[in-house]
Amino acid sequence: MSLVRVHNFSVSLDGFATGEGQSLESPFGHAGERLHRWAFQTRTFQHMHGNAAAGGTGVDDAVAGTWANGIGAEIMGRNKFGPQRGPWQDHEWNGWWGPNPPFHTPVFVLTHHSRPPVEMEGGTTFHFLEATPKEALRLAREAAGGLDVRIGGGPTVVRDFLAADLIDHLHIVVVPIILGRGERLWDGLEALEKRFTIESVTTPSGVTHMTFTRSAASTSDA
């Protein structure tokens, strides 16, 4: 059974999953690194960026490290892919991640502006498409060959997939900061908790991991 999963998705206490004012220098706007510091400190993250020996191996790392297991494709929003808006101007831009992105699968970037696919090193290919969550998921499932599909964010994309009831596993990380402005995750999702079984655990870094697991026998694998 192929699941649709969200991992390591950090939100502030006031519900913002990214700050205001994204730019090339500030992928998360005024939030800076504050939402993701817990993740940067893990071995999973350090390893992903070539520092094989660095990073903690505690509970934060154990939870963070499940993000790639059994994933066959990712769907992400255009703002996760880069800071450009409107028609593509800079065709040299291939994401924040350098020549060998950490995905190593097909990645479907949702955008209103078409662009040819880009094949990167290490098995990542970026496909650009305009599609509803359901259509995008159908394509990603085909590409995933029976493996799971990850919804990579940003907040608008995660929210849209939750609203369409297409998420089976949602891992969010509540970070005890008040961002005040940016993009909210929870808007329009009243009573979301009724569709999930929720577990929470606080770790010594100060964050709270919450897993939302689809409760019903039904899944998104229709």
Place this chain on the structure above:
Amino acid sequence: MSLVRVHNFSVSLDGFATGEGQSLESPFGHAGERLHRWAFQTRTFQHMHGNAAAGGTGVDDAVAGTWANGIGAEIMGRNKFGPQRGPWQDHEWNGWWGPNPPFHTPVFVLTHHSRPPVEMEGGTTFHFLEATPKEALRLAREAAGGLDVRIGGGPTVVRDFLAADLIDHLHIVVVPIILGRGERLWDGLEALEKRFTIESVTTPSGVTHMTFTRSAASTSDA
């Protein structure tokens, strides 16, 4: 040193501390009992309402039970006191708590509409006043006789006291529900965390207790 404290203040994952549509039947509007179920299950709460033998004695109870220790006065908003708005019509209304309210101290109710004080059984006296947070705190401190002052809510009052930097200890309880509407706690409090040391712990009931302790040597006791 007299501290200003907030206790057992529940917020939803999307930051609402009460629901929409308060009424006599629904003190927390459409949120119902969902924000406070964790508290109702504690011995502290059951004891407060005359059920001396009932309720759990786990970590939720230990944390909840600190609310009355060393408190000499409370400040609350009018919406915590009751569902009436505008000039007082029903002078028989003396709060939700019956003839012997659980406060047993002077209680200052912030309202734009004057009303004589009301002396209840058990040491609770309700005083009604229009005042800034700072002025209200000065009066409450006088009445508290050197003990601490509790800011009892609702969300608007807690937010106003936080914005005025008058809180020394803030205990909030993040409940994993998405309320979607109601009164938000965190609005206008960007970067609040910089003024506090924060600890978090999740309990088996599924909630996360967070204590915000004023970091600086300075206190609200000016």
